[in-house]
Amino acid sequence: MRRRLGGALALAALLSAGAMGAQEAPATKPERTFEGVRLNGSPFESSELDGGIVLLDFWGSWCPPCIKAFPKLSRLHDDYAERGFQVVGLAVKSGTAEEVAAFLESHGVTYPIVLVDTQVPDLFGVQAYPTYFLLGESGQILEAFHGIPTDLYEHYSALLEPLLPAASEGR
Numbered sequence: 001m002r003r004r005l006g007g008a009l010a011l012a013a014l015l016s017a018g019a020m021g022a023q024e025a026p027a028t029k030p031e032r033t034f035e036g037v038r039l040n041g042s043p044f045e046s047s048e049l050d051g052g053i054v055l056l057d058f059w060g061s062w063c064p065p066c067i068k069a070f071p072k073l074s075r076l077h078d079d080y081a082e083r084g085f086q087v088v089g090l091a092v093k094s095g096t097a098e099e100v101a102a103f104l105e106s107h108g109v110t111y112p113i114v115l116v117d118t119q120v121p122d123l124f125g126v127q128a129y130p131t132y133f134l135l136g137e138s139g140q141i142l143e144a145f146h147g148i149p150t151d152l153y154e155h156y157s158a159l160l161e162p163l164l165p166a167a168s169e170g171r
Contacts, residue, residue: 032046032123032124033045033046033047034046034116034119034120034123035116036090036114036115036116036117036120037097037114037115038097038112038113038114038115039097039100039101039104039113039115040097041097044114046139049088049135049139050137050138050139051137052084052085052086052137053084053085053086053134053135053136053137053160053163053164054085054086054087054088054134054135055073055076055085055086055087055088055132055133055134055135055156056088056090056124056132056133056134056135057069057073057087057088057089057090057111057130057132058090058092058121058124058126058129058130058131058132058133059089059090059091059092059094059129059130060091060092060093060094060129061091061094061095061099061100061103062093062094063129063130065129065130065147065148066129066130067107068148069130069148069152070107070108070109071108072152072153073087073089073109073111073152074087074108074109074110074111075153076152076153076156076157076160077110077111078110079157080157080160080164083160083164083165083166084164084165085160085164086111086112087111087112088111088112088113088114089109089111089112089113089114090113090114090116090120090121091113091114091115091116092116092118092120092121092126092129093118094115096115097115100113100115124144125144126146127146128146128147130147130148131144131145131146131147132144132145133145134156134159136163142159142163143159
């Protein structure tokens, strides 16, 4: 089932797939601030996400579907980075920064990864892994998706195209 939100968020399609799928997302900026640690050990604050379109990827090293999505998420990040988009992986219960970095070496992940504690998924109401949140430039949730869309790359590409400046415009 797809639902369209009004105004500038008309492209925030909400999908459902079996027991998992999209959930209704608020159109206003949520009061969901959080902190984490980058793989290099430096601190991360959610305020760093403001100003661009971001896909948050809640994942765990113990989650085979999460790992299966890495190549498509990396491709999405790489293809749209110059237009003001990024994927940010939020690793949950996956080990230390060193352990996660070693785990990711063999998976070719090209987007930033942040280690977060279990309170962060709770802030977003994450109930399954992977879960994705597409955030707008002011931090509002445009779409929430539990599980993996069958056509992950195509799904998010279709949502991103009208939200981002044209490739020749850059940022």
